[in-house]
Amino acid sequence: MANGSKKMHLVWITVLFCPAVVLAGNVLVFPVDGSHWVNMNIIVEELHARGHSVSVVRTEDSWYIKESSPFYTAITLKMDGGFDHEFITIFVGRLLEIQRKGRSSWARLELEMEQFKAMSILHKKGAELIEHIFDDKHFMESLRAAQFDLVLTDPVFLTGVMVARHLDLPLVFNVRWTFYGEGHFNIAPSPLSYVPLPGTELSDKMSFQERVLNIFAYCFAQCNVEYFHKPYYDGLMQKYFGQDSFMSLFQRADLWLMRIDFVFEFPRPTMPNVIYMGGFQCKPAKPLPSHLEDFVQSSGEHGVIIMSLGTLISRLPHEISEEIAAAFAKLPQKIIWRHTGKPPVSLGNNTLLVDWMPQNDLLGHAKTKVFVAHGGTNGVQEAIYHGVPILGLPLVFDQHDNLFKIEFRGAGKVLNIFTMNSNSFLEGIEDVIHEPSYRINMQRLSRLHRDLPIKPLDLALFWIEYVIRNKGAAHLRTESYTMPWYSYHSVDVILFLLGIGLIMLLTFVVLVKRLFFCVCGRIKRKRD
Known part of the structure; x- marks a missing residue:
């Protein structure tokens, strides 16, 4: 009996605590x-x-x-x-x-x-x-x-x-x-x-x-x-x-x-x-490749800024790239920039250009201070997951809308990439780095995002x-x-109720009118 009882307990534990079994689909x-x-x-x-x-x-x-x-x-x-x-x-x-x-x-x-x-x-x-x-x-x-x-x-x-x-x-x-x-x-x-x-x-x-x-x-x-x-x-x-x-x-x-x-x-x-x-798609950061880890650690107390414009746009117009590179060169931080094509002439010694980067792992690194991003959904969600504030440079599609929501919540700042120059870009980065509210707000979003039962x-x-x-x-x-559109929006019901209301109103008017004529007729007969 004791063995049988133990087996039943194992069965119940399996039923209650194991995920639902599904045949291979x-x-x-x-x-x-x-x-x-x-x-x-x-x-x-x-x-x-x-x-x-x-x-x-x-x-x-x-x-x-x-x-x-x-x-x-x-x-x-x-x-x-x-x-x-x-x-x-x-x-x-x-x-x-x-x-x-x-x-x-x-x-x-x-x-x-x-x-x-x-x-x-x-x-x-x-x-x-x-x-x-x-x-x-x-x-x-x-x-x-x-x-x-x-x-x-x-x-x-x-x-x-x-x-x-x-x-x-x-x-x-x-x-x-x-x-x-x-x-x-x-x-x-x-x-x-x-x-x-x-x-x-x-x-x-x-x-x-x-x-x-x-x-x-x-x-x-x-x-x-x-x-x-x-x-x-x-x-x-x-x-x-x-x-x-x-x-x-x-x-x-x-x-x-x-x-x-x-x-x-x-x-x-x-x-x-x-x-x-x-x-x-977000997950805890994995260790960086040794060459990237060495570069990140060389940033000291200043930390690292990463920049990526997603899968569709890795190359900007040359003059814009030059303005960005010139601003990066003035910063004490180290920069990792996903960039293809000819390197900007104004590129500083603190900036590393890469064809590809482990974005999730870099965002999860303790030394990452700011994410310069175009505002694609994947990148924004990864930044929220890791609590890294964003300097947004929206370009196309839903990117403006995504970054507007980040700015609305005080977790980042948005610049117009086509009107900015190196000075305004530099000011934007320094604002996001040195104003603590951006990181505080983004880390609050991160805590809310992670606080889930599954x-x-x-x-x-x-x-x-x-x-x-x-x-x-x-x-x-x-x-x-x-349902046809008129049923979904209850247009037929509204017209039906309006019709009943109109009939009742007309009936009431007719009754009042007849009552009025009836009273007037009686008054006239009395006078006669």
Whole structure:
């Protein structure tokens, strides 16, 4: 009996304290190239480590997504996706040219239009890719025969979304942005009175004029999606999905793994199938390579400044690089700068140029004082995780918005890279280094970010495996996408109630009118 009791105790301990058991799943991944793949690859590697089989769909011109990997099986489509190094380099260069004209309203409009035009080209390629996939009967049969458990995709493009719908597979998003814009606007109530549209650089406390701007920006963005994006997919939607709407494809997703953290974002309504995993790529710092460690230690009490402009922009216009290098040369700190191309003439002896840096490990080093960054989501989240204040030099995409939020919380400072000179850049760095409030505020954000019951990556993997175990998560998904717009916004109910109210009002008026004539008639008869 004693042995039997011990065995039962072991069983209960296993049930209560061990993570939920999941059979090895078969996951089909449709990623987006570039920095988005850096995020997706972390999840892919973790899925592989947990025993799942992962297949990654890529095109021949894939930039970051390699054909050979120990973590996944690549499915290479024999066509171009359009999202290659050459396209991105030309596109980003054009955005930088526009911003160098200044920050007038016209320049901002020109910048937005250029981004929509570039996305239009990519969506044209995306539509061609979907048609190529769906028309290849042999390929589609091979996907069905593989018996995938779910599709994991980044919904900036529609390929994975449409394939999941066509194969009737559970769908999980690794998401910040979608075909329509910021992900929350596709799935959760988003009152524009206090939910700022990304890119407006507004907070959740808006004045009347700011709310007008917010609504205008939202309408402008929606019109551009209708004009630049959707037309390429209209025929495909009719051909393959009949009456389904674009929005319904997104809202059918079982799970939204959202790459944000409310330590950083402004509070807003959300939904039960939105799981927040902001900073899931962050981890404790590892020891630096010996040559970097020696360089860092040589900084003494002054410490180190690191600078990186992300995966897309490692080379700035020459004159800007010269201004930055000249400012760095005047500092007592040592500088590690991710830079490619010709070294600036004004480069100081305290500055080390590198093609690549272990950014996470440098941010976690005790001697790192400031992170000079462009404001990409990954870099901002790593800086928050390690509590390093930021001097922001936003360039393109959502970088202005990310750095606005850091500045709003007093955890960094933002400069206009196209109007600054070496003196203003130097003043900005010295302010962030010597004003303690920046580091204090960033370290507070770091404590809040880390104060979680479960690590963001573990949370994301739990919910992916949850979908595998339960063949989806429809019970967490709103069915609002099945409703016509007038039902969703209760227009029909409002009109019905207004109609009843109008009928009651008319009835009351008629009754009063008749009563009035009746009383008047009696008075007249008495007089007569």
